[in-house]
Amino acid sequence: MANHCQNFAYFSGEPEQISKLEQALQRETANHLKEEYTDKGLTIPSYASNTVDLYARNYNLILSDQPDDFTKPGYDVYDLYGSKWFECEWEVMSDIEIQLTGSSAWSPVVSFFQKICTTYQLDAYGDYAESGMDFAGEFTITKEGEVTDNQTSYKQYEATNNPEGFFENVLYYISDGLFESFQSVLDYFKDVNWNLTDAETKTLKEEYGNYLITFTDK
Secondary structure (H helix, E strand, C coil), X not given: CCCEEEEEEEEECCHHXXXXXXXXXXXXXXXXXXXXXXXXXXCCCHHHCCEEEEECCCHHHHCCCCCCCCCCCCCCHHHHHCCCEEEEEEEEEECCEEEEXXXXXXXXXXXXXXXXXXXHCCXXXXXXXXXXXXXXXXXXXXXXXXXXXXXXXXXXXXXXXXXXXXXXXXXXXXXXXXXXXXXXXXXHHHCCCCCCCHHHHHHHHHHHHHHHHHHHHC
């Protein structure tokens, strides 16, 4: 099973251009829902109304009215769009704003977002994360297609952007026996440039002590 990379992109621009992108997404969403539900005699669930599965066959239909010839020699969907597939959810936030979120296989779809920006003359910013392969990043894209992509480890990204959740996860890792020593716990925080307070260190020691007691009892 492929590792799933989570993607988020927020696009902004002229209302006319946002509307064009919305129309393309609506068209492919309708095709997706017909194929996945209507043609099979299934009721379309409410949560699926703004979802579409994108891959080699239809990525380019968000950008133009012509699909890619993905059977031609040398065609590389990863090179063109960033990932083999993108399970996309989209939402129009206002007449000048639209966002796309979803998971992709192994790697982010920044290349696809870049093509959206140049096609529809939109600016974008967003982020992506994949814990299994330990990477995450934040990006911006201009309507000219200039990309700034700041990639880091998933661990560092979580420590910076979700510190409370990061700390809670470490407590869970301790209780689950994922650290071979208390020093390895301290090193885990050192790796993400986290300067532990006395209170945080005390909490970690208590959790590690509880783990040792539980482990010994077993």
